[in-house]
Amino acid sequence: MKDHYDVLIVGAGHGGAQAAIALRQGKFEGSIGVIGDERELPYERPPLSKEYLAGDKSFDRILIRQPAFWEERDVAMLLGRTVVTVDPVAHHVTTADGAVIGYGSLIWATGGHARRLACDGHDLAGVHTVRNRADADRMIAELPGVASGVVVGGGFIGLEAAAVLSKFGKRVVLLEALDRVMARVAGPQLSQFFEDEHRAHGVDVRLGVSVVRLLGKGAVNGVELADGTIVPADMVVVGIGIVPAVEPLAAAGAVGGNGVYVDAQCRTSLPDIYAVGDCALHANGFAGGVEVRLESVQNATDQATVAAKAILGEDVAYTATPWFWSNQYDLRLQTVGLSIAYDQAVLRGDPAARSFSVIHLKAGRVVALDCVNATRDYVQGRKLVETGATVDPLMLADTNIALKDMS
Secondary structure: OOOEEEEEEEOOOHHHHHHHHHHHHOOOOOOEEEEEOOOOOOEOOHHHHOHHHHOOOOHHHHEOOOHHHHHHOOEEEEEOOOEEEEEOOOOEEEEOOOOEEEEEEEEEOOOEEEOOOOOEOOOOEOEEOOOOHHHHHHHHHHHHHOOEEEEEOOOHHHHHHHHHHHHOOOEEEEEEOOOOOOOOOOOHHHHHHHHHHHHHOOOEEEEOOOEEEEEOOOEOOEEEEOOOOEEEOOEEEEOOOEEEOOHHHHHOOOOEEOEEEOOOOOEOOOOOEEEOHHHEEEEOHHHOOOEEOOOOHHHHHHHHHHHHHHHOOOOOOOOOOOEEEEEEOOEEEEEEEOOOOOOEEEEEEEHHHOEEEEEEEEOOEEEEEEEEOOHHHHHHHHHHHHHOOEOOHHHHHOOOOOHHHOO
16 A cells, blocks of 8 residues: 555545546546445445345446456555545545555545434344445345344335345335335335335335334344334344435535535535545536435446546536436336426326336426336436426327427
8 A cells, every 4th residue: 555646535436436447547647546444346336235135146246347457457445444534734534544645636435324223222133224245245144034124214225125025035014204105206106106016015014103212132123113013023124314424524624514515526625625426415407506415326426537537637517417226126217317396297107007107397397207117218208307308298198209209
């Protein structure tokens, strides 16, 4: 390990990996170091709660690049290290083991920590989050001895985990504090569809409930709800969001709040320090200029590319179209755009056929599409979102008219 890198990247996930890749693609010849708190080379995170947990993909298949790639491009992987302080004046970071590493430019790509329950019993054995390989491996090791699983949280991670547990024949109870699943990312029609699908696969979905404590001696054996109900559980999976991992930047004086604020070039308020991915709070044109954090691979990789190009001196700004996806059972949900504050939703197709889209409009303009087993709509509808097209809702609902013919 060197004691100084021309570009130091903190975080070895999608954003950190892409920043290094983009720098080398841009003919950057300086030294690059990537600090990661895990001992693994950069790997894809979404499969952890889907294909990897289900055993459909080995770890080798979810590596972002094979080991030789990083060696050939002279990217130093400083793995198993955690940055605890940043000195923006001296231009160096300090790791938990006391190492001081200098930088010319710093790219912060740490993502976030899984949000944990704060109630009694949250630290019992058998209580899991799904944020890294070690999390998933612990679940995989325990699954053979699990008969009943409780999933806390009805977002993507929770629903994907529930689908995998159901696939393995476990009794699954899913607990959601709000009145519908996916409430933060989808409209009522889509929420109802996925709720029905999970129920059809045997998942006991309970809405509007809150957890007051987890029960067990040493290992979890139950979940107590606010109404006194006790739900038996051999395993509890907590999927209630993340906390942006920006503590050292915040302590160094970076402007932020729910994450660290970045401009269109992904620069923070600190000199020569950039931030990308889940931890980056930015004004997004697809959200009407509102400051948001986007927790997606697309955002991490696109912002990382922008940061790399900015370091290379290119005139660039982050304007990428947001997109997301989720796999549950044999359903593939693909979303393009942001449905923040939409005022009309148009159903295209028949949910009973398990292939349909929900098109969101705001003031008559298309702002987002949620497509379930409808890849053609997803691909063709992207242009409608990017241009903010104004289209007659009756046309949008007519599956005999291709979306590509409406722009």
